[in-house]
Amino acid sequence: MALDQLSVTLAAIADPTRRAILERLADGETTVGELARPFEMSLPAISKHLKVLEQAGLIERGRDAQWRPCRIAAGPLKEVADWVGRYRRHWEERLDRLDEYLRELQNRESQNRQPKTKEKKHGRKKK
Amino acid sequence: MAAKRNSSLNESAGRELVINRIFDAPRELVWNAWTEPEHLMRWWGPKDFTSPACKIDLRVGGKYLFCMRSPEGREFWSTGVYREIVEPERLVWTDSFADEKGNPVPASHYGMPGDWPEEMLVTITFEERDGKTRMTLRHVGLPPEMGEMAEAGWNGSLDKLAETLEKEKSI
Numbered sequence: 001m002a003l004d005q006l007s008v009t010l011a012a013i014a015d016p017t018r019r020a021i022l023e024r025l026a027d028g029e030t031t032v033g034e035l036a037r038p039f040e041m042s043l044p045a046i047s048k049h050l051k052v053l054e055q056a057g058l059i060e061r062g063r064d065a066q067w068r069p070c071r072i073a074a075g076p077l078k079e080v081a082d083w084v085g086r087y088r089r090h091w092e093e094r095l096d097r098l099d100e101y102l103r104e105l106q107n108r109e110s111q112n113r114q115p116k117t118k119e120k121k122h123g124r125k126k127k
Numbered sequence: 128m129a130a131k132r133n134s135s136l137n138e139s140a141g142r143e144l145v146i147n148r149i150f151d152a153p154r155e156l157v158w159n160a161w162t163e164p165e166h167l168m169r170w171w172g173p174k175d176f177t178s179p180a181c182k183i184d185l186r187v188g189g190k191y192l193f194c195m196r197s198p199e200g201r202e203f204w205s206t207g208v209y210r211e212i213v214e215p216e217r218l219v220w221t222d223s224f225a226d227e228k229g230n231p232v233p234a235s236h237y238g239m240p241g242d243w244p245e246e247m248l249v250t251i252t253f254e255e256r257d258g259k260t261r262m263t264l265r266h267v268g269l270p271p272e273m274g275e276m277a278e279a280g281w282n283g284s285l286d287k288l289a290e291t292l293e294k295e296k297s298i
Contacts, residue, residue, distance in 0.1 A: 004240075091146055092146065093173035093174040094171065095148050095262075100170070101166075102150050102156060102157065102160060103152070105160075
């Protein structure tokens with residue numbers, strides 16, 4: 001189920017080392033040894049992070065037994081991008097509607113009365 | 128186009144969504160649109176959503192219950208209490224997912240992934256200038272992953288990256 005996958009993905013990228021690994025892999029596929037170089041971390045520790053990323057479907061490992069190069073995988077990232085953007089988008093869309101509504105209200109008001117008279121609630125048009 | 132848009136996940140606060148908007152309407156009108164059910168129901172919810180119900184008890188400590196319905200007919204309720212009311216300048220309220228009776232429910236009730244707090248906080252301020260209203264909305268308490276992504280500077284680039292990768296994948 002998609003949502004479960006997303007939770008797994010989110011957990012996987014909640015770690016700065018793993019995000020750094022993904023950023024490195026965005027430049028192209030590479031080996032574990034190469035990946036480990038910039039980190040002050042043992043190879044087994046890096047391997048552990050890679051395993052988490054692999055289980056989340058965020059990276060793929062090559063079949064070549066000796067090198068097993070890592071490659072970044074697209075699908076789950078797209079899902080995360082959507083998720084991060086969704087909440088903001090919801091607000092934006094809501095505010096778009098508010099903007100429209102405010103315009104509509106003012107148009108109605110200016111049709112209903114001559115230059116600004118005081119608030120009176122008579123003569124409201126339906127529709 | 129009168130409405131200017133600008134939003135960001137604030138990096139220092141990490142878990143805060145900030146949205147600025149300018150509405151071509153006087154401040155009182157914008158205030159009413161946020162605080163009176165018959166107004167709020169006309170726009171509450173994303174595109175193509177409707178708002179079939181709304182209750183507002185506009186006083187400090189007073190409760191509200193908002194509802195939005197998706198085009199597929201799914202309803203999303205939210206509730207909370209008003210913390211600050213400075214008409215027509217500033218409005219602060221707590222925000223929780225709710226059921227239709229107004230009982231708070233966890234985000235998972237709506238199938239929302241991520242680590243959502245029980246209660247978020249929304250602050251809006253209104254400034255009037257030349258008959259227009261500048262509104263700033265702050266939504267605090269979003270799941271940490273959203274903040275993490277923003278901090279990593281991934282917010283904008285992620286979409287692009289994912290797109291590129293998708294193309295590569297199909298080769």
